Structure formats: structure tokens, C-alpha cells
Amino acid sequence: MLKFIPRHEFETLANQHHRGQKLRKVSRWSQFVALSLGQLAGRASLRDIVSNLSAQTAKLYHLGSASVTSTTLARVNESQPYTLYEALFHKLLSRCQGLAPRHGFRFKNKLYSLDATTIDLCLSVFPWARFGSTKGAVKVHVGLDHDGFLPSFVTVTDGKTHDVTVGRTLDLPAESIVVMDRAYNDYSWFNALNDKGIFFVTRQKRNALYRVVERHHVLKDKGLTSDQTIVITGSNAGKCPVALRRIGYRDPETGKHYVFLTNNFRLAARTIADIYKARWQIELFFKCIKQNLKIKTFVGTSRNAVLTQIWIAMCAYLLLAWIKFNSRIDQSLQQMIRLLQLNLFERRELLPLLKGEPPGPPEASPQAELRFS
Incomplete structure (x- = not known):
């Protein structure tokens, strides 16, 4: 290896x-x-x-x-x-990116999921990692590339650093699509992403204020409940003056209703819902490294x-x-x-070995083959 x-x-x-x-x-x-x-x-x-x-x-x-x-x-x-x-x-990441298989969607844009996981630490043993009055923590922020599910962006901070603070520092390529949960809701950042030609998909906050500009036809048999063009109103109106797309979707398996926000008007509404569903891969990534690698207990x-x-x-x-x-x-x-x-x-x-094939016969050493005449 x-x-x-x-x-x-x-x-x-x-x-x-x-x-x-x-x-x-x-x-x-x-x-x-x-x-x-x-x-x-x-x-x-x-x-x-x-x-x-x-x-x-x-x-x-x-x-x-x-x-x-x-x-x-x-x-x-x-x-x-x-x-x-x-x-x-x-160095290793650049090698892996050349071999990684593409994501399973039809569009050619790069697709990233953003999230962070908190690693709890004992404050008496790790006093430099103060997170609260009685506990410590560090936070691992990851931007997961869906081409091969590679952690293309990794930042380790103290436990107090907010997710969106790290998100703003990422240098995402133009025309890429970044999907994130509500922890990254920041209208100023959404506007900055839009100015850079970067698409985002996230969930709308429940208390968001907006005005519907246009309503679009949806295919209800695909679980879609709405597809609207909106503008943000209230105190956040000046932070994100551009029009956004609001999509409602009800999961047929769980019956749960989701409302997504995006600045992508090209892709089908169901594709936007599927993109957010694919965000679950970053949760699986965190679960995988925590269960199989040593990042919860330290030497x-x-x-x-x-x-x-x-x-x-x-x-x-x-x-x-x-x-x-x-x-x-x-x-x-x-x-x-x-x-x-x-x-x-x-x-x-x-x-x-990885394919489960049995090992071949051991190689005989040159010394073992010596014979005296």
C-alpha cells in the first residue's frame, strides 16, 4: 500500500x-x-x-x-x-480525482455536498479545545465531491466555528452545484455564490419571508407540490436581491414534506429534489470514517x-x-x-486479496534450492 x-x-x-x-x-x-x-x-x-x-x-x-x-x-x-x-x-487527492467515477446524474456540472461533524473531547484532557463550559470539541468540515465521494475540501476547526463561516471560504468552481442543509442558510452568501456562477440547493427555513413572482406547472405524480419563482422580502431582502426558485416535494416513502431553495432554473424540479436527497452521502461518509478509522479517540x-x-x-x-x-x-x-x-x-x-482469491504457493527462497552434489 x-x-x-x-x-x-x-x-x-x-x-x-x-x-x-x-x-x-x-x-x-x-x-x-x-x-x-x-x-x-x-x-x-x-x-x-x-x-x-x-x-x-x-x-x-x-x-x-x-x-x-x-x-x-x-x-x-x-x-x-x-x-x-x-x-x-x-497530493493523494489530486491522484484520486483523476480516477474517480462520475456522479450518477445526467448533468455535467460538478456536485458537492457540504456538512460538518463534531468530535467530542474531554475538556480536562484537551483544555485547548473548549467548546462549552464543561466539554471540548473539534469540528471537521467537509466538501464531498460526488465524483467518487472524495472529501475534496477538508477543514478542521474548533467546535465553536459555525458551518457557514467555513463554507464562505471554499473556492468552489464556477458552474458547480453545492448542496447543503439549513445550517448554511445565509442570504448574503447565496447572493455571492450566484454572482460567481455557482448553483446551490438547500432547504428553506420555516420562518423565511418571501413573495411569489411566478408559479410553474409540476408533475404531482412525482411527488412535487410546487415550483415557484420567488424574491426574498423582509429584513433579508437587501442581502439576496436576485430571484430564487422554491420547490416543494413530498417524499412518497415517509410522507415528509420538504421545501428547497435554489438559484438553478435549468434543471427539472424533481432533479433538484434528487440532488438534495443525494446529500445523504456526506452523512454516510462521516459515519464511515468514524466507524472504521481512528478519529474519535486520540493517541x-x-x-x-x-x-x-x-x-x-x-x-x-x-x-x-x-x-x-x-x-x-x-x-x-x-x-x-x-x-x-x-x-x-x-x-x-x-x-x-480484495477479490477474495486464495493466496498462491509461497515463493521458494534461493537458499532453499541449493543442493550439495
Whole structure:
């Protein structure tokens, strides 16, 4: 798996993101190997990771790594910048984007879902992450690209940062479609997106004030209840002076009624409803990484150590995505991790392993073939 990360690229990034004197007892590569093992093998603590590596000392040489102690690893996690793994994440992301399958809609626009997940922390252990009077938290903000369901935009902030504050900073491409829940309702931002040629789909707030300018015909057999052109009124009128589209939809399965707002007048009303329904993929993404990678419990207590672990988890996710795109297998991330956990230090081809094919006969060593005459 580590062959997918060119070593010279990693070392270049490691030199760019180094602080203090030269490391003597451990390298950044050894740190990456150790913490990646923690992610893929589900190790719970630094001591657990180090014990696991110690049991594989003979194989670490072939990985370009070396055994480490928990004290040394903890010191590197605390002192060396997490930005190395943020930069590595973007390198891996650019590779994955070239292989990712397209989203399932007919339109050619890029489609993104925005959301954030809060990771609770114990305030007495992580005092820098104060979220309330009695608890701490960090928040992971993600812009999920529906081409391959890749986390194209990732930002980690303190728990108090509002979702829309991060949303405003994203550099989304023109003509793209971004879908989000009501936490991102900001009429000034909607107007800014419209000026940049970016389409948005969101749910309308219940207390929104608006005036209907035009009503459009809807196909009620598709669950649509309304399709209107509106303008915002009240105190928010000046924040978003452009006309918006208001679409009502009743889910035939649950009977729940939804009202969507968008600045896209080209797509069919049912397509807008389906776009919002596809936003559920980002919820599945958060569920996937929380259940299968180590981003809820941490092996360090400093801010740098926590961010290092989160960014390495994101790198591990992209490594698995890259393998999945290349091999074109149907296994979920959870199934892939379960297979890899039992074979992390076995020298086997990945594709037969992930397809469930039995291993071939072991290769005979040249020494075993020597015969005395």
C-alpha cells in the first residue's frame, strides 16, 4: 500500500514541513507508518501501536521504517507540524480525482455536498479545545465531491466555528452545484455564490419571508407540490436581491414534506429534489470514517497531535479510495479494512486479496534450492 506514496515526494514535503533540529531517533516516514498502522489496524493507543510494530521488526526495514518507542512517537506527534499530512492529503487527492467515477446524474456540472461533524473531547484532557463550559470539541468540515465521494475540501476547526463561516471560504468552481442543509442558510452568501456562477440547493427555513413572482406547472405524480419563482422580502431582502426558485416535494416513502431553495432554473424540479436527497452521502461518509478509522479517540492530547491523527486518517481514506478506483472492486471501505487488518504485513498482491482469491504457493527462497552434489 505504501508504494502508492512516492517516497521522494514524501521526503520533499517532510523537509518543507519541519520544525526545529533534525530528528535523530525517528523520521517523519516512520511516524507516518506507525500512525497509518494505527488507523488501518484499529490500534487504540501509542503503546498498542508500538507493540504492534515491535512484533514486525524484521519487516520494517522493507517499509523504509524503523521501530519507535512510545515516548519518541509522542514527542514527534506533539512537536512536528501536522501540516505535512495536510499537504500529503492534497497530493493523494489530486491522484484520486483523476480516477474517480462520475456522479450518477445526467448533468455535467460538478456536485458537492457540504456538512460538518463534531468530535467530542474531554475538556480536562484537551483544555485547548473548549467548546462549552464543561466539554471540548473539534469540528471537521467537509466538501464531498460526488465524483467518487472524495472529501475534496477538508477543514478542521474548533467546535465553536459555525458551518457557514467555513463554507464562505471554499473556492468552489464556477458552474458547480453545492448542496447543503439549513445550517448554511445565509442570504448574503447565496447572493455571492450566484454572482460567481455557482448553483446551490438547500432547504428553506420555516420562518423565511418571501413573495411569489411566478408559479410553474409540476408533475404531482412525482411527488412535487410546487415550483415557484420567488424574491426574498423582509429584513433579508437587501442581502439576496436576485430571484430564487422554491420547490416543494413530498417524499412518497415517509410522507415528509420538504421545501428547497435554489438559484438553478435549468434543471427539472424533481432533479433538484434528487440532488438534495443525494446529500445523504456526506452523512454516510462521516459515519464511515468514524466507524472504521481512528478519529474519535486520540493517541495524543495536544492540538498538533490531534490534527496529525485526523489528517493521517484522511490520507488513509484516500489510499483506500485509490485502491478501490484502480481495482474496480465493489467492496465497501469497511470490508476492505477488515481484509487488510489481517494482512497488513503479509507480502501479497492487493487485487487478489480484495477479490477474495486464495493466496498462491509461497515463493521458494534461493537458499532453499541449493543442493550439495
